[in-house]
Amino acid sequence: MRALCWEGVGRLAVRDVPEPTIRSGGDIIVRVRASSVCGSDLHLINGYLPAMREGDILGHEFMGEVVETGPDVQRIKVGDRVVVGSVVACGGCWYCRTEQYSLCDNSNPQPVFTEKLWGHSPAGILGYSHAAGGYSGSHAEYIRVPFGDVGAFTVPAGVPDDSVVFASDAMPTGWMAADFCGLKGGEVVAVWGAGGVGQMAARSAQILGAERVIVIDRLPERLATAAQRLGVETINYAETDVLEALRELTAGRGPDACIEAVGMESHDVGPTYTYDRAKQTARLQTDRPTSVRQAIMACRKGGTVSIVGVYGGLVDKFPLGAAMNKALVLRMGQMHAQRYIPMLLDRIAIGEIDPGYLATHPMSLEQGARGYEIFQKKEEGCLRTVLHPQAA
Amino acid sequence: MSSSNATRWALAGAATVTVLGVGRVLARRRRRHQPDRVDGWYVVHRGITVDRPVDAVIGFWTDRERLDRGLAEWATLEQLGDNRWRCVASDPAGGGTEWRAEITVDGPGRLSWRVTDGPVAQQGRVELAPAPQDRGTEIRAELRWRSGPVRRALGLAGGGDPDIALRSGLRRIKSLIETGQVLDTRHDPSGRSPKQEQATDRVREKLMAGGRP
Numbered sequence: 229m230r231a232l233c234w235e236g237v238g239r240l241a242v243r244d245v246p247e248p249t250i251r252s253g254g255d256i257i258v259r260v261r262a263s264s265v266c267g268s269d270l271h272l273i274n275g276y277l278p279a280m281r282e283g284d285i286l287g288h289e290f291m292g293e294v295v296e297t298g299p300d301v302q303r304i305k306v307g308d309r310v311v312v313g314s315v316v317a318c319g320g321c322w323y324c325r326t327e328q329y330s331l332c333d334n335s336n337p338q339p340v341f342t343e344k345l346w347g348h349s350p351a352g353i354l355g356y357s358h359a360a361g362g363y364s365g366s367h368a369e370y371i372r373v374p375f376g377d378v379g380a381f382t383v384p385a386g387v388p389d390d391s392v393v394f395a396s397d398a399m400p401t402g403w404m405a406a407d408f409c410g411l412k413g414g415e416v417v418a419v420w421g422a423g424g425v426g427q428m429a430a431r432s433a434q435i436l437g438a439e440r441v442i443v444i445d446r447l448p449e450r451l452a453t454a455a456q457r458l459g460v461e462t463i464n465y466a467e468t469d470v471l472e473a474l475r476e477l478t479a480g481r482g483p484d485a486c487i488e489a490v491g492m493e494s495h496d497v498g499p500t501y502t503y504d505r506a507k508q509t510a511r512l513q514t515d516r517p518t519s520v521r522q523a524i525m526a527c528r529k530g531g532t533v534s535i536v537g538v539y540g541g542l543v544d545k546f547p548l549g550a551a552m553n554k555a556l557v558l559r560m561g562q563m564h565a566q567r568y569i570p571m572l573l574d575r576i577a578i579g580e581i582d583p584g585y586l587a588t589h590p591m592s593l594e595q596g597a598r599g600y601e602i603f604q605k606k607e608e609g610c611l612r613t614v615l616h617p618q619a620a
Numbered sequence: 621m622s623s624s625n626a627t628r629w630a631l632a633g634a635a636t637v638t639v640l641g642v643g644r645v646l647a648r649r650r651r652r653h654q655p656d657r658v659d660g661w662y663v664v665h666r667g668i669t670v671d672r673p674v675d676a677v678i679g680f681w682t683d684r685e686r687l688d689r690g691l692a693e694w695a696t697l698e699q700l701g702d703n704r705w706r707c708v709a710s711d712p713a714g715g716g717t718e719w720r721a722e723i724t725v726d727g728p729g730r731l732s733w734r735v736t737d738g739p740v741a742q743q744g745r746v747e748l749a750p751a752p753q754d755r756g757t758e759i760r761a762e763l764r765w766r767s768g769p770v771r772r773a774l775g776l777a778g779g780g781d782p783d784i785a786l787r788s789g790l791r792r793i794k795s796l797i798e799t800g801q802v803l804d805t806r807h808d809p810s811g812r813s814p815k816q817e818q819a820t821d822r823v824r825e826k827l828m829a830g831g832r833p
C-alpha cells in the first residue's frame with residue numbers, strides 16, 4: 229500500500245509499504261478515508277521530539293471504514309464508518325477506568341524512553357514516534373488500530389469525512405483544554421494559538437460557559453477565521469502588546485483562564501525569542517515556551533492556566549514565581565480522546581460544533597509532503613491539510 | 621486456601637516463571653549498577669500494581685486455555701507433576717530455551733519457585749497484597765539468581781539481565797490480566813528496507829526491555 233513516511237528531519241515521501249495485519253485480539257484494520265495533519269506532527273518532522281526512525285509512517289488524526297476485526301473485538305463491526313482517537317488506550321487499567329486515557333498503563337509497548345525522560349510512561353499514540361510506542365500512522369491506505377473497541381467510534385451518518393475527522397484529535401484536545409478551566413459561566417478565557425486546536429478550544433470554552441473568548445496569534449487569516457466562525461475577540465501578538473491588551477480588555481483583572489494551544493515551537497517577537505531559539509538549537513533547552521510564559525503572566529490571580537500545546541523536555545525562564553505568588557492552577561496533558569469523542573460526535577450531529585472549516589486543504593496522499601509544507605509555513609490560509617489515501 | 625485455589629495459584633506461578641524465562645531471552649540492556657548480593661545470590665525486588673482485586677488476579681490464571689493463548693507468542697507450558705513445571709520459551713531469534721521449575725504455594729497470595737533445570741540458577745517469590753484506594757492488587761516479587769561459571773559458559777554473562785526480565789515480565793503479566801493481550805508494534809508497516817527494519821527492531825528491543833508503565 230502507499231504511505232507517507234518520514235525520511236529524516238524536514239523530509240517526507242510517499243513509499244510502498246506492506247499492509248498492516250491483525251496482531252492482537254483487540255485489533256481492527258481501518259481503511260483510511262481522511263487523515264489530517266496536526267501541529268504535533270511538525271514537532272516530529274522537525275526533529276524536536278526525538279525517537280523517529282527513517283521510514284516511520286506519520287499521521288494520527290483520522291477516520292475511515294473498518295475492514296477487519298480481531299477475534300476479541302465485539303462493539304466495532306466490519307463496514308462501520310469510524311473515527312479513531314489518536315491516543316491508544318487499553319480500556320482495562322486504572323487510568324482507563326477513571327477516564328484518563330492518555331495515561332493508559334498498557335498501550336505503550338516501548339515504555340523505556342519516556343520512563344527515563346519523565347519518570348513514567350504515558351499512553352502510546354498512533355503514528356507518533358518510537359517514544360509513543362512505535363505505531364504506524366494513518367497517512368496510509370490502511371492502519372492497524374489496537375484495542376479497536378476502546379478507540380474507534382462509529383460516526384453519525386450525514387456528517388462529512390472532512391468534518392468528523394477532527395473528532396479524532398483537534399476537538400477532544402480543545403475540549404479538554406476548556407474542561408481544565410473549570411468554567412462555571414461568565415468567565416473571560418484567553419486562548420494562545422489559532423490553529424485547529426486553539427479554535428476548538430475557543431469553541432469549547434464558549435459551550436462550557438465562557439462569556440468572552442479572546443484568541444491570540446500572529447496570522448491575520450487565522451484570527452479572521454476565528455472571529456468570523458466563532459465570534460471571538462482577537463489579538464495579533466505581532467502588532468500588539470498582549471499582556472497590556474488583555475489587562476485592558478478585562479479592566480485590569482486579567483483572563484480567568486488562559487489556554488495554551490501553541491506548543492514547543494512557539495514563536496515570538498523580540499530578543500527572548502532569539503535567546504530561546506539559540507538555546508533550543510544548541511539543545512540546551514528542548515522547548516520554546518514563549519506562550520506559556522505569557523499565559524502565566526497574563527492570567528488573573530487565582531486563575532487557571534491550561535496547557536495542551538505539546539512540550540517534550542526542559543524549558544528555560546519558566547515564571548514559577550508568578551505562578552506561585554498568584555496562586556494559579558496549572559493543568560496540562562495529552563488529551564483523553566476516548567472520554568470526549570462520543571459526546572463530541574453528538575455535538576457535531578446537532579450542529580453545535582462544526583469543525584469542517586478546519587479542512588482548508590483536502591489533498592491526495594501523494595501530495596502529502598506539499599500538504600505539510602503549506603501547513604507548516606501557514607501558506608494559503610491553511611488551517612489543516614486533510615489527506616485522502618483512497619483518492620488517486 | 622482450598623486445594624483448587626492452590627492449583628490455580630501454582631499455575632499463576634508457572635506463568636510467572638515462563639514469562640520471566642522469555643523476558644530473559646528478550647532482555648539485552650546493560651545495567652549500570654550491580655544489584656545487592658546476599659549469600660552469593662543477586663537479589664532484586666520489583667513490584668507492579670494491577671487494577672483487579674486479589675481474587676481476580678489469581679482467578680485470571682484458572683482458565684488454562686486463556687493462559688495458553690496469552691502466552692502463545694512466547695512459550696508453551698506443561699505440568700509435569702504436582703509442583704513441577706516445564707516451559708519452553710520461543711526465542712525471537714529462533715530456537716527455544718527450556719526451563720524446569722518447582723513451584724510451592726506458601727500461603728494465600730504467596731508462592732515461591734525454584735528453577736531446577738535451566739540456563740540460570742534462579743529462585744523467586746511472589747506475594748499479592750491489596751493496593752490502597754481501590755487501586756487493585758500489588759504484585760511484589762523477589763528474584764534471586766547466581767551468576768556463576770554455568771552462566772558464563774552459556775554466554776549469558778553480559779547479555780540477559782534477570783532484573784530487567786523481571787520488570788518486563790511484570791509489565792506483561794499486568795497487561796495480560798488487565799487487557800488479555802500484550803501489545804507489540806514490531807510488525808507494524810513502515811517504509812524501511814529489511815536491513816533498516818532490523819536496526820529498528822534492535823532499538824525497539826531496548827525500548828521494551830525493563831520498562832514499566
Ligand SMILES: NC(=O)c1ccc[n+]([C@@H]2O[C@H](COP(=O)([O-])OP(=O)(O)OC[C@H]3O[C@@H](n4cnc5c(N)ncnc54)[C@H](O)[C@@H]3O)[C@@H](O)[C@H]2O)c1
Nearest residue numbers: 267268401421423424425490491494495536537538562563
Ligand atoms: N495535548 C494534546 O493532546 C494535543 C493534541 C493535538 C495537538 N496538540 C498540540 O497543540 C498545539 C497546537 O496544535 P495545532 O494543530 O493547532 O498547531 P498549529 O501549528 O496549526 O497552530 C499553532 C498556532 O500557534 C501560533 N503561535 C505560535 N507562537 C505563538 C505565540 N507565541 N502566541 C500565540 N500563538 C502562537 C501559530 O501562529 C499557529 O497559528 C501543538 O503543540 C500540538 O502539538 C496537543
Ligand SMILES: [Zn+2]
Nearest residue numbers: 266267268397
Ligand atoms: Zn495531534
Ligand SMILES: [Zn+2]
Nearest residue numbers: 318321324332
Ligand atoms: Zn489503559
